[in-house]
Amino acid sequence: MKAFLIGLILLVFCTGCWDMKEINALAIVSLAGVDKNPETGEYTAYYQVINPTGLSTRQGSSARAAVYTYNFKDFSLGRFTDRTSRVMPRKFFTAHLQSYIISERYARQGILDFINFIELNPERRANVVLYISDSPMNTIMNSFTPLDRVPGRFIRSLTNLVKPSFSMGTFPIRIKEMAKELHLHTPTVVPIVHYAGENPSSTTNRLEEIDVSKNGMKFGDGAVFIHARMVGRIDETSKTLYLVLNKKLMKYTETVKINGDYVDVEAQNVRVKRKWEKDKHTSLFALNIKADLRILNNQQKSKMTVQNLRQIETSFNQRLEERIESFERMGKEKGWDLLGIQDNGGNEMTWRQTKVNIHINSRMTAIGNTSTPYHLE
Incomplete structure (x- = not known):
């Protein structure tokens, strides 16, 4: 009986679902x-x-x-x-x-x-x-x-x-x-x-x-x-590059040309590291980029070999480096620090004069189901 009375008294202080929204x-x-x-x-x-x-x-x-x-x-x-x-x-x-x-x-x-x-x-x-x-x-x-x-x-x-x-x-x-x-x-x-x-x-x-x-x-x-x-x-390509270089995007697709034919590759697990390199005369800002590559579409008529894979990796590295150089120039011309040089130890007054060294190392990790694409003689 005592427990019942205590419970009854506690119920008086209960407000119910006062904040419920119908x-x-x-x-x-x-x-x-x-x-x-x-x-x-x-x-x-x-x-x-x-x-x-x-x-x-x-x-x-x-x-x-x-x-x-x-x-x-x-x-x-x-x-x-x-x-x-x-x-x-x-x-x-x-x-x-x-x-x-x-x-x-x-x-x-x-x-x-x-x-x-x-x-x-x-x-x-x-x-x-x-x-x-x-x-x-x-x-x-x-x-x-x-x-x-x-x-x-x-x-x-x-x-x-x-x-x-x-x-x-x-x-x-x-x-x-x-x-x-x-x-x-x-x-x-x-x-x-x-x-x-x-x-x-x-x-x-x-x-x-x-x-x-x-x-x-x-x-x-x-x-x-x-x-x-x-x-x-x-544009969309520059937007993707911005996200990659600022460590926000870890996967994107790139097209390279090998032996006159196109190969679509997906760059996965993209890692970007930034560091300053010492030089007597100028500031050097280094971008070190690593990526794992996967072939999405291969239009080559030649057999897929280790040498051919190295060609794809080299072409990808060159293509990405060209894009970054163009991207960097565009940013400096417009006054946009798209690489974040100032926020990574650069000088606010001289960031446009900072030289950017680009180091890219990609590695092919997946080539698809066939080593050679089908073609008619």
Whole structure:
């Protein structure tokens, strides 16, 4: 009886699930986008809210859209949550946010205000992946996506596919990574999303064509950021090289030419080491690169021999060295320290005059199922 009374008294102090959120009462945001007018300073925020009934496979469902896109305009980022309560009949909820997309014109103005807003927000989503759009935000945020009806999940799935290629499973760029790299001289490269097509696929009928590349989002080039401001862009090849040389990407594909024929190889487990070499007259910055190679496609008609494998390794080394030299020149011409010389012991005033020594050592570890490709005499 005494134990019963004690238990009854304790129940009085139990509040129950006071912080429980009913899913039907939430406006679950999957994707968010921001634009900023450079002339007026006015922001436009886009939120894609998941429509549960649109995801249902039940026949006869009246709602077809998997998401609804809301947009709001204001001069302060902190007032958008309040604005959603005037239009959305559910509580604004961002805990399942997949990605942020920033317009290119906003990125070129600098997004330090956006980073601070995310970092200082009690419900911040700083681990969310960031993208830059070179297409109109209205087009990007009002388009259906193939194979996955939720655009935010579609974008995050594309990111997840390349995640194993990155060192320590790090995504290409998240808000918290950009915040950590704000004071570095080494630029931060953010993936650019582009919409292929003149008009958005705002209805599912636009996706009934088999060629989805005509109307859909794709990723390629990279936006170059220095101190949270976009200063330019680089192509997909340069973006890959940037990620490799800055120890973020450990696997990529290269094509070399051997005896007049093409060979596609995959560089795996790429390791990059940096060190300064002593010289009496100039500063020498050494890049030591090692990689394991695997043949993906071999168009040679000659038999695969040890000598031939050495040729592939040598050609890969030469090709990568040429790319790095061109990449380095481009960075110095634009004033971008893409190799991170200043952040690795270099001088802020003389880093452009620093000579870079490149040492590459690749090793063929896998050649495929056949030692000689099939061909007709």
